[in-house]
Amino acid sequence: MTSSSPLPLHKQLIVESDIATSAPHRSKNFRVFASSGSYTLVAQDAYGLFFEADGNYVKVDNDYVVGGYYMSKINSNDLSIYWHWKNSLKNSPNGTVYIADISKKPNYKITESISGHNFRGFVSTLTYGGIAKGKIMFVYREFSDGFARDAFTQEVYLDYKPESIYAYKNSRFVVHKADNTMISYTLLKPL
Structure with a gap:
């Protein structure tokens, strides 16, 4: 207030419902879950924006991971769930980020918050x-x-x-x- x-302003993605999906990787199929709540913009690339959860919001096969939502700049703000295995995106091994497509898109809004x-x-x-x-x-x-x-x-x-x-x-x-x-x-x- x-x-x-x-204080610096940060873009936030506020998602209204929990999302569960799956993501194939090599010979395995991961179960991916993202909770409703606030996700803060932490990075972007030429194709989209990475909104990361501040707490334990994202699970892969029942293990909490670092991640959140990836919003496409190309596909009219289409959302996917992303995750990685280290403490932050910049520390992810070789920059590897895993993406899980979402079939039913959640309701969401973009806002700004103060940190x-x-x-x-x-x-x-x-x-x-x-x-x-x-x-x-x-x-x-x-x-x-x-x-x-x-x-x-x-x-x-x-x-x-x-x-x-x-x-x-x-x-x-x-x-x-x-x-x-x-x-x-x-x-x-x-x-």
């Missing part, structure tokens, strides 16, 4: 956390050289009143509409 310092992990110095952030029992929740964090400081993470609960001005620390913002998964707001003053 807001920060005391500029607070790639900056230097002291930065504080206020992140939207959802609504419960008439309260709107935010998470306040302080980072030092890109790392969250546990002692400086705090959940903040405020009464939810659409079109009201909210204030926390130095920030001021108007919440137009919110539910458990999204918020529409206007930032009047950053942290």
Whole structure:
């Protein structure tokens, strides 16, 4: 939502349903599963975009792997599941990435998210956390050289009143509409 310092924007792919498929490889047929959720753009090539899961979202034959969705630039944003066996795409052996075609394409949307992990110095952030029992929740964090400081993470609960001005620390913002998964707001003053 807001920060005391500029934070980098990252493209995200949000997939609405779980996908199960199979992928032939040599003499074996892998069972491939990708959970619904958020996938962050981590790489691209001339033909498409690699959106990788932040957590354990992709399984191959019941083993969690590093992977996510590959979106084709050529085939009108067609999606496939990809995976590799190392911790990140750039460390994959010989750049080998495995692809599993999907017969029934999931509903998805492309959005941008803010990441607070790639900056230097002291930065504080206020992140939207959802609504419960008439309260709107935010998470306040302080980072030092890109790392969250546990002692400086705090959940903040405020009464939810659409079109009201909210204030926390130095920030001021108007919440137009919110539910458990999204918020529409206007930032009047950053942290």
